[in-house]
Amino acid sequence: MHSTRSRMPGFVGGLAITVAACLGLAGCGSSDNGEGTDEATATEVTAGAEALSLNDGWAKATENDEDMTAVFGTLTNDSDKDVVVVGMSSPVAESGELHEMAGGDSLEPTMREKEGGIVVPAGGEYELEPGGDHFMLMNLKEPVLPGQDVQITVTAEDDSTVEFTVVARSFSGAQEEYEGDHEGDH
Ligand SMILES: [Cu+2]
Numbered sequence: 186m187h188s189t190r191s192r193m194p195g196f197v198g199g200l201a202i203t204v205a206a207c208l209g210l211a212g213c214g215s216s217d218n219g220e221g222t223d224e225a226t227a228t229e230v231t232a233g234a235e236a237l238s239l240n241d242g243w244a245k246a247t248e249n250d251e252d253m254t255a256v257f258g259t260l261t262n263d264s265d266k267d268v269v270v271v272g273m274s275s276p277v278a279e280s281g282e283l284h285e286m287a288g289g290d291s292l293e294p295t296m297r298e299k300e301g302g303i304v305v306p307a308g309g310e311y312e313l314e315p316g317g318d319h320f321m322l323m324n325l326k327e328p329v330l331p332g333q334d335v336q337i338t339v340t341a342e343d344d345s346t347v348e349f350t351v352v353a354r355s356f357s358g359a360q361e362e363y364e365g366d367h368e369g370d371h
Pocket of ligand 1: 255
């Protein structure tokens, strides 16, 4: 006996219609900029890194010989096109990465490299914060001290770059482990 017809097709169909209507409204937000730009065209072109500013940027000062640390702040895009951030670097670190927090069943939050970059929407902003997405400075060449200026370079997908200077400060949070790293000095 195949009784697949008892799966309430009317209910499922109603859900699908709701989702489609939502997507049609460009993320359900009201984006009335009055320019009448064809949306498909607008999202194909992105702006360079110079459209970005970093507000309230700061770096976490290192403790206990940590060899990595993170940079946070609010990325703001002043242009009318999205900016896709694909990389970052700093003189104080051998490399820089874009990180996100991995969800999952683990009690310990872990972070990992963010695939596809960070999209700062046209005229909008993107929050980098402890417990969320952040810039990661890997293999530090020296400790990052509270009050120290840390220069960072942010790269967009068209290889354009912009430099910011953030101040390091002590912060007791953001102790997330790197995915696959379980040294755990508690
Ligand atoms: Cu990280």
